Amino acid sequence: MYVVIEGIDTAGKSTQLELLKKNFPNAIFTKEPGGTLLGTKLRAMALGGEAKSQLAEMFLFLADRAEHIEEIIKNNKDKIVISDRSMISGIAYANQLNLNKLIELNLIATQNILPDYVILLELTPSELKFRLSQKENDSIELRGIEYLINIQNRMKETIQKIGINYIFIDASLKIEEIEKKIEDFINGK
Numbered sequence: 001m002y003v004v005i006e007g008i009d010t011a012g013k014s015t016q017l018e019l020l021k022k023n024f025p026n027a028i029f030t031k032e033p034g035g036t037l038l039g040t041k042l043r044a045m046a047l048g049g050e051a052k053s054q055l056a057e058m059f060l061f062l063a064d065r066a067e068h069i070e071e072i073i074k075n076n077k078d079k080i081v082i083s084d085r086s087m088i089s090g091i092a093y094a095n096q097l098n099l100n101k102l103i104e105l106n107l108i109a110t111q112n113i114l115p116d117y118v119i120l121l122e123l124t125p126s127e128l129k130f131r132l133s134q135k136e137n138d139s140i141e142l143r144g145i146e147y148l149i150n151i152q153n154r155m156k157e158t159i160q161k162i163g164i165n166y167i168f169i170d171a172s173l174k175i176e177e178i179e180k181k182i183e184d185f186i187n188g189k
């Protein structure tokens with residue numbers, strides 16, 4: 001079972017993943033970008049803001065995704081795999097091509113493998129603004145509130161369009177409330 005946790009920067013993914021590690025001790029935890037050996041190098045390049053071309057940046061993430069599917073997802077089909085981000089981020093953050101083309105490119109990278117369950121943590125603009133003000137931002141986060149809210153809308157549109165099991169959770173709920181919703185969703189309750 002391939003489960004992904006999605007959301008824009010600061011939505012609370014890492015916080016919930018730490019709790020999931022306790023609640024699902026037998027699951028395999030992974031992430032995009034950077035879940036493989038090659039991926040750690042691609043992640044440093046993509047997040048370091050080295051690419052001048054937005055297309056080049058997108059292809060770094062796609063290369064990471066292709067390696068991740070091959071090495072982690074395909075090799076652990078019989079286990080619960082929980083990933084921090086996925087092709088949903090890939091499609092939503094690469095906003096220079098239309099959605100259908102991006103879905104097609106991403107399905108090439110994933111060999112047509114889709115997540116079985118997607119959890120999206122959803123932020124309001126004011127909560128996003130507050131959370132970004134509390135931390136040091138990387139090159140993508142520095143693009144700002146409006147940019148990230150637009151990405152979040154694209155995430156929702158993508159999830160609905162590709163027709164997978166999903167839950168949208170208000171990211172400003174209490175940490176324990178979100179934890180419970182995620183656990184129930186994964187357990188099919």
Ligand SMILES: Nc1ncnc2c1ncn2[C@@H]1O[C@H](COP(=O)(O)OP(=O)(O)O)[C@@H](O)[C@H]1O
Pocket residue numbers: 007008009010011012013014015016131134171172173174175178
């Ligand atoms: N439900 C929540 N309510 C309030 N603050 C939260 C909540 N979940 C996470 N945070 C805080 O928001 C910030 C970003 O959370 P984090 O888990 O690092 O997000 P992400 O991994 O999605 O970037 C952290 O300071 C974290 O403590």
Ligand SMILES: Cc1cn([C@H]2C[C@H](O)[C@@H](COP(=O)(O)OP(=O)(O)O)O2)c(=O)[nH]c1=O
Pocket residue numbers: 009010032033047061062085086089090091093094138140141
């Ligand atoms: C997976 C993926 C992530 N991204 C972006 C989203 C994030 O800004 C960044 C990944 O960072 P992430 O690992 O989520 O960062 P943090 O540790 O700061 O929470 O890369 C893309 O632009 N395209 C992609 O395909």
